[in-house]
Amino acid sequence: MSEQNLHFDSPHKRLPDIADMAEAIRRGDRIKLGQAITLTESTRADHQIQARELINYCLPHSGKSIRIGVTGSPGVGKSTFIEALGSYLVNQNKKVAVLAIDPTSQISKGSILGDKTRMEKLSNHPLAFVRPSPAGESLGGVARKTREAIILCETAGYEVIFVETVGVGQSETAVHYMVDIFLLLLLPGAGDELQGIKRGIVEMADIIIVNKADGERLNLAKQARQAYANALHFLLPKESGWVPKFMTCSALYETGIAETWALIKSFNAFSKENLFFEKNRKQQAGYWFYQSLREGLERSFFENEIIKQQLKQAEAEVLEQKRSPFEAAQALLDFFLKSVK
Amino acid sequence: MSEQNLHFDSPHKRLPDIADMAEAIRRGDRIKLGQAITLTESTRADHQIQARELINYCLPHSGKSIRIGVTGSPGVGKSTFIEALGSYLVNQNKKVAVLAIDPTSQISKGSILGDKTRMEKLSNHPLAFVRPSPAGESLGGVARKTREAIILCETAGYEVIFVETVGVGQSETAVHYMVDIFLLLLLPGAGDELQGIKRGIVEMADIIIVNKADGERLNLAKQARQAYANALHFLLPKESGWVPKFMTCSALYETGIAETWALIKSFNAFSKENLFFEKNRKQQAGYWFYQSLREGLERSFFENEIIKQQLKQAEAEVLEQKRSPFEAAQALLDFFLKSVK
Structure with missing residues (x-):
């Protein structure tokens, strides 16, 4: 339906661009891949229409990573760690993409992957594609952009896609x-720092890896x-x-990297065999x-200019207990549903 | 605004009823209190309008329990426990109301307070008002009804209002x-059954009471x-x-009941003194x-008949990975926001 509209709106201009772009990505x-990701990140309305069309073009060619x-x-x-494992993979002739979700990057400016020198070796390799975390105020927005970047990278033939995240809020x-397998990296230090990691995150992990297992820390890491x-x-x-697995590795000295990849492949085979892989992607x-x-739905309501004004007034009356929160909410909703067109 | 509309819609019929009802409740x-609560529980559109008006009438007279x-x-x-504490209070000439939230009652039919004989002594006392859990499929609906019942009971001069809940889903x-103070009842049995109680619920409790501290279980309860x-x-x-307090009591033999009330009064004084009481009610x-x-907002969308049909189709396409979930969602939202009037 929306595709037809696009055909009709711009028969000579947009579609050839998008089709060309999709073919170049393939x-x-x-x-072109970088430009396409930038397109999906744009807030311009015409860009967003193009981006949706591009994603629908690419969707049938995605999913194979x-x-x-x-x-x-x-x-x-x-x-x-990602640079070590990624380098191991590109040396085996695999195409590797690295993306990131970091909703804090707008505030702290300490964006993961923002500093491009951090994965210098990998990002200069012709088989690798490294992309910093997209800008975006809401986690929802950042998540959409990252998921679309995955689809575009898959269309471009990337076989292994890393999505890096830092443990803030709901980003994990x-x-x-949006991933098939979830790795949790920990430091040697026997249990103490697990306190800082939310239980829910530990429960998501398929492989728990104690990193920095090198030099004096080797035994400590094994104990951990x-x-x-x-x-x-x-x-x-x-x-x-799948029963979660526990490993040690040294990303710096590149030990345990081949073993990590073997475990990932083993998970992949396991979850494809028992059909969880496909089921999980559908659920996602x-x-x-x-x-x-x-x-x-919430955005259309809370960012509506008239609602914004009325909301302020209604909220004040509710907080002063002059008005029932349920009645005030219903009145605002009635007004909204009548006024939107 | 909505009050004016009501004046205009039904100058001779509805308003006198509601005003009469409110005065009778006062x-x-x-x-009349029972009828008023039934009115707030009704799903009929005209009843709902009357109920909102009634609540707005009562609001200035509520809040004092x-x-x-x-x-x-x-x-x-x-x-x-509630019967024992409630009886203790009515014997001190206090007006006591008992309400309940039990979103499972529709399914299990084992509704709390549904069996009226369970609080026979209290419910027959002229100073007590005991009301079973309202019918309602959604927790949100049940919560609204219970909160409105609180307002009506307060308008009728009830000074102590109990809201009973069973630990299912999000009902706690x-x-x-919707309460000023939260009591958690436990059984003697030293820690074991705490496993079955979600940590979040324990963290909400202001007073943790080991019940059934009687006979052979007395020492066990003290240890617990x-x-x-x-x-x-x-x-x-x-x-x-407030630092949570730990108690034992026997609701059956009515020991520890006066001490529980003393603690509740002490919490009440503490939270009014440090202004948390008022702040909390505002936040609520x-x-x-x-x-x-x-x-x-969600109900207006997901229960819209046209959306329901389109949603089914769109969801199937998304699950088959023929369509981007973001694009499909946006298309549905665009359609909804254009179509609602």
């Missing part, structure tokens, strides 16, 4: 709902792995049927559909 | 957002109280500044306002 043109979520506290070495949950394994053996069985699509509906 | 007419939430696992003795959170106090000393400080009004807006 041929693996990195510059393994999507790997990577999380862990700041300083745990996520970027070094968002990443969890064992302590985590002991502490977490009571975790509920996962829907995938459903999740984002309903999530987008709810967010869009 | 005089303490229990039959202490609202007490009571939760605990099934079998812990919530009803017996709902009750927590100590065990809970030890296990829970690490709880974060509450926004109210704001919570229900935004909660109602969000729920009403």
